[in-house]
Amino acid sequence: MKESGESKKTRRLDPSATATGGASSAHLLFVGLILPFILILLSFTASPPSKATYHSLFLTLANNATAARHLHALTRRPHVAGTPANADVAAYVRNALSAASFSVHTASYDVLLSYPVRRSLVLSPSPRPSSSPSIAFDLVQEIYPGDPYAAAAAEAVPSFLAYARSGSAAGPVVYANYGRVEDFATLKALGVNVTGAVVLARYGKIFRGDIIKNAEDAGAAAAVVYTDAKDYCEDKRWFPEGPGMPPSGVQVGTTYRGLGDPTTPGWPSTAGCERLRAAELAASGLMPGIPSLPVSARDGEAIHKTVGGEVAPDDWQGGERGPIYRLGPGPGFLNLTYIGNETIATIENVIAVIEGKEEPDRYVILGNHRDAWTFGAVDPNSGTAALLEVAERLVKLQKRGWRPRRTIVVCNWDAEEYGLIGSTEWVEENREILASRAIAYLNADCPVRGPGFHASATPQLDALLKEATKRKVQDPDNFSQTVYDSWISSNDSPLASCSIGRLGGGGTDFAAFIQHAGVPSADMCFGEGYPVYHSLYDDFVWMQKFGDPLFHKHVAVASIWGLVALRLADDEFLPFDYISYASELQQNTKILEDGMSGMPVNFDPLNKSIEELKKAAIHIDNQRKATEMEAGLLGWTKDLRKVRELNDMLMMAERAFTDREGLPQRQWYKHLIYGPSLHDDYGSKSFPGLDDAIEKAKSLNTSDSWYFVQHEVWRVARVVKQASLVLKGKLT
Known part of the structure; x- marks a missing residue:
């Protein structure tokens, strides 16, 4: 591997080497007394390397x-x-x-933390296992020939979903695509009954914990999430010959829909601290309420082959080499058990x-x-x-x-x-x-x-x-x-x-x-x-x-x-740009307004606050430039108190976009400008609380729901105004 770095060679000056070969007394005097003095003087006057250097x-x-x-x-x-x-x-x-x-x-x-104790998944081609042979999946990721980490792989925790609910469930298979809210809405529209079923969903679009939650909300008894070859190894160049996921590969992960230690939501898990009781934890809605397991592409394909019913939509289908995906329910029937240890x-x-x-x-x-x-x-x-x-x-x-x-x-x-x-x-x-x-x-x-x-x-x-x-x-x-x-x-x-x-x-x-x-x-x-x-x-x-x-x-x-x-x-002045920040907020607000044409919502409070933010951002940028120009023209050292004051405004402005009450239904999330989607913790939304309120109002279309949308507009407008006040650095 190529190593880069600066050369370690240095050049040395040896004064004694010049005082030979019949040197004059004047030369010796210069080398012995005057030159050292000059070098010492230079050492005091030379500027140290700049930060940029x-x-x-x-x-x-x-x-x-x-x-x-x-x-x-x-x-x-x-x-x-x-x-x-x-x-x-x-x-x-x-x-x-x-x-x-x-x-x-x-x-x-x-x-x-959560660890698996026992797992099993049995597939029957029909609800009556005695009438046809069943498949008991081994749930093992295979070691490939010549794997240098084969011995260490034995230490790996068996494939599981952390914090999955312990228990057993059985039911006919229903295929739910990526397990999104819209996927379950499609199943409902097509008349597919999810109640009591074991949902089969594939990874690829949303957080796995939200897949399980959406299946639970739809009435499923359990959920199985698999890695579809279309998304993870379409060309069959799987590892170690290619980069793709091998057929037995399983994506594990957490299903907890909150952040931090589940038993201490909002405070640190230090020794002797307060913790939620098991009943409170279960009631939080952040832990999964149904058993679940992750499986491989190979196991997912085997399950698909037993599912009947209507053919799934084109964009729900897998790769060309796989079976035709159908929606179910059944006749394929899954019996799932997961027992975990939370400690x-x-x-x-x-x-x-x-x-x-x-x-x-x-x-x-x-x-x-x-x-x-x-x-x-x-x-x-x-x-x-x-x-x-x-x-x-x-x-x-x-x-x-x-x-x-x-x-x-x-x-x-x-x-x-x-x-x-x-x-x-x-x-x-x-x-x-x-x-x-x-x-x-x-x-x-x-x-x-x-x-x-x-x-x-x-x-x-x-x-x-x-x-x-x-x-x-x-x-x-x-x-x-x-x-x-x-x-x-x-x-x-x-x-x-x-x-x-x-x-x-x-x-x-x-x-x-x-x-x-x-x-x-x-x-x-x-x-x-x-x-x-x-x-x-x-x-x-x-x-x-x-x-x-x-x-x-x-x-x-x-x-x-x-x-x-x-x-x-x-950098003496923090390299923060709030002018572009304000411009982006204007663009995001316009997108919302355009999508809300004809709806009973007034965005004027938010637009006015953003305009004030832009003015404040321009003002603090001009202050910074003026401070630099004044020092440059007059040759003065910058007023460090003024520099610190401006930097503190820039540092604190982002804090102002938070609200102590947090997002509705998600109080831990305090930021009102950018946040996760309600139905996908990996997704990003502008004005997340407002976006949630709009989604709910469109589905309910009641006066109260639209009132709540307007309330969220005001909440966002208030934090934007607070940010502009911070950048101005003055009390009103």
């Missing part, structure tokens, strides 16, 4: 061999949260950060700190989780390896004299896979101090998946992300251009700029920062979905062969991640 140096310190070494060490064994193997990986991360001279500590929490276990967040010099009480936070359902080469440890790469480069900068203006905090989270537990508990414990001190949170969950750079962020960080990709960070798939150049060319329209998504959903660890605490946040990765997600085959071999053979993507994401962090930590 250090940022450029950061890029030259990239080392793909280091990233590969870290990933190999992190993925030797499956390491699900709460197990000794995951504790060993935590120790590795802690030792790596300590060896890099970080100040490191562990933040531990006692949380509710309080200790998890460990590893926290490392580089203290800022001028503003140590302002935090730029980088984070990635460590726990994995199996080996976790992509999810999450490509991010852990990149995080350690960033950390090592920062320490090398320190050794060359760099000190950040603001404090940088590096976080390695635990138990993310169960429901973002480690990061959520930490944010809940530190909520008030983060509210007053956190500049931004930068996340990279599984940042190396495939080709193409992707980013999501709160809008004030868009320009900063784009600028970082321009800074000589080579596209790992095409060294002739920068990541930015490739990013631009990937858009459908030649006039389009880089497409940056929004952090509405709760898919990973940014959620607690933006949704609960109102901290500006970003997430970044190369590639989008990858076929062996959450399966036994997400291992180092897959990464070497298909994900990032030369580990150039690991280096590139570390470079972008680090550059954004350096700008936030070092």
Whole structure:
């Protein structure tokens, strides 16, 4: 592997070498007395390297061999949260950060985790098993010939869905496509009865916990979720010959629809804390109410072959090589049993700190989780390896004299896979101090998946992300251009700029920062979905062969991640853009208005608030420019009190978009501008509470339902106005 870095060669001046060969006394006097004085004088007058110089140096310190070494060490064994193997990986991360001279500590929490005890799934071609042979699925992910991790694979937790309801259920099979609300509405419209059935749904569109919830709401007795070959291995080039999911591969994961420890919603799971009782937990609506299991594409196809009834719509069908999908119910009949063990276990967040010099009480936070359902080469440890790469480069900068203006905090989270537990508990414990001190949170969950750079962020960080990709960070798939150049060319329209998504959903660890605490946040990765997600085959071999053979993507994401962090930590004025934020809110409001033509809703309060936000954003931008120009023209040092004041306004504006009451039915989510969809925790919505209210009003069409829509318009308008007041920095 190619290692890059700056040359270690240095040039030395040896004054004694010039004082030979019959040198004159004047020359000796100059060398012996005057030259040293000049050198000392120069040492006092020479300017130290600029922050920009250090940022450029950061890029030259990239080392793909280091990233590969870290990933190999992190993925030797499956390491699900709460197990000794995951504790060993935590120790590795802690030792790596300590060896890099970080100040490191562990933040531990006692949380509710879930593990499988017994599973079974039996398929009968009819409801009378005695009349025809049945199939008892082995529910095992197969080891491929020559697998170097075969022995370690035996340590993997059997395929299951965390927090699935324990129990047994039996019923005829009903096929529900991706298990979305609209899919169950289609079944109802076609006269397919889901009550008492076992729903068969495929992964691919929404969060698995929402699939189970939607099946439960439709009256199903149980649910089976499978990985359809059409979505995960259509060309049959499955691992290890190709990147696709093998026929026996199973996507595991959580079904908990909340965030954090289920027993401590809204407060940290510290020792001796208050916890919900089992009855309260069951009544929360966030835990699944029916048993469920995940199965492979092969098992899903076998079930499909026993389903009769009407042929499913064209867009519900699988690949060309598979059977014709029908809706049911039956005659295929499933008998499902799942028994789980839910227990309080200790998890460990590893926290490392580089203290800022001028503003140590302002935090730029980088984070990635460590726990994995199996080996976790992509999810999450490509991010852990990149995080350690960033950390090592920062320490090398320190050794060359760099000190950040603001404090940088590096976080390695635990138990993310169960429901973002480690990061959520930490944010809940530190909520008030983060509210007053956190500049931004930068996340990279599984940042190396495939080709193409992707980013999501709160809008004030868009320009900063784009600028970082321009800074000589080579596209790992095409060294002739920068990541930015490739990013631009990937858009459908030649006039389009880089497409940056929004952090509405709760898919990973940014959620607690933006949704609960109102901290500006970003997430970044190369590639989008990858076929062996959450399966036994997400291992180092897959990464070497298909994900990032030369580990150039690991280096590139570390470079972008680090550059954004350096700008936030070092820039005198925070590089936040609220003018574009306000413009986006105007666009999103217009989309809502256009879709609500003729409805009894007045958007004027929201439009007026956004207009005030835009004026405030322009005003603070002009203040920043005036402060810089005044210092430049007069040769003065900037008024540090004024700089701090403006930065605090920029930092706190995002907090103002939160509301203490939170979203209706989802009070933990405080952000009213961007949030998850009500029916898909992975999905992102603009004005999520308002969007939910509109959806409900359209279905009910009552005066009360439209009144509630108007109420949500006012709520959003109020938080937008609060943000404009923060940017103005004056009391009304």
